Amino acid sequence: MKAAKSLYGLAAAFLAVLAYAGMKDTPAAALKFFLFLFPYVFLLLSQDMVRGEVDSGSLENVIFLRQDFRRYLLGKNAVIALLGGLISFALFGILVLASARSRRFDLHDFAELGAGLVAGLYYTGLGGFLSYFLKAGSNVLVIFLGQAAVAVSFLLSAGLNTGFLQNLSSGFFPDFPSRLKFIGFVALLPNTVVSRKFLPWTVEVAGLSLVFFWLQFRMAARLELKKQ
């Protein structure tokens, strides 16, 4: 229940940020905010996907759904992806309509939405995978903490990372190490690919998503309900 309350709180905060950006600036600015932030909807929905149900014993109830509990857990990914997608499409539609007066319709918005959806799927895969190990909302929290740590480390070592920061701002990665570094960066902050200059990197995020879904498949296949 605590997890559900924090989820509602974060959803309310997300909507408040969009509303604030829309009113303080323009609906187009709110749309930009939305496109960067909406993959988090998927991440928040993925909190406590597995461990809580396994440890509480309630997963045994899945037998009354005439399902194998392993398939049920994997099916949760599809439900979260669908739910996250529906919420995202609805908010996107509202914001596109709201910003129609102040700006011209831009097809790139759809490309960014697509990239964001891929980032959302990545969060579902990663969040689900982490929830095999971490209870309650800590699978989500650990990702937020990782992102915060990267942001702080960049702030504290901006002088040392000038090359990478320049690459980030230009969107061009000249050599293999810088590309590898960027893939690591995107793995921690997949929302990056929503930015137009990084759209081609969506393929990498899609690949990483598949890796985490495969890992979940492996975890589910080995999972046992030991606790009573």
Added chain:
Amino acid sequence: MSEHVLQVEGLSKRYGAVEAVEGAGFTAGRGRITVFLGENGAGKTTTLKCILGFLRPDAGRIVIRARRLGYVPEHPVFFTWLTGRDILSLTGRVYGIREADLSGHVSAAAAKLGFDEGILTRRVQTYSHGNQKKFSYLQNLIFTPDLLIVDEPFSALDPVSIKRVRDIFLELKGQGRTAFLSSHLISEAEKIADDVVIIKKGRICFRAKLAAFRENHVLPDPSLEAIFLHFAR
């Protein structure tokens, strides 16, 4: 159609260095009540969980010839966010019970169990242990399983409810359905058991049709307790 609704062959399950179940084999016949006995840690729950698919056996084969499989755990745990009514409604839908018919099924089953339907509007985790156990039976009875697997069928129940649950097993048996009960309460199990399987240190040490075993006068005392003490210790 096979007479064995449940067939377990060469079942083994190991936890690290501990062999919890080793080459277990037994059956549960259609329209019969099979009681599964064993001391604490003998491997009863591990066997049950392998049968139900909750644990992956290291070896062996489990065949279930039942369209509708029911399960009452020793300590039932339900999805915490659902009320009793929600769970029954969901179960009913999964088993193709029409919404209009569901309340009839629930009332009939609740009456058999002596379960107060008034508490169905509450989340099940707020129920007492006894009511959670009864609710678990209720959930199973609304779709009348062909094979009902129960871990400690009488735990957490008062004497009146124990009698009611015994009657329910006999009624299911009368309908040609199968019950497989893992129990410590030998005195209660004896009143309804057709077949007995005893597990000792992970190995099946006894399996027989109770009536036939008694007719053979193998033991001077034919009570189930005597059989258990003779084979399981």
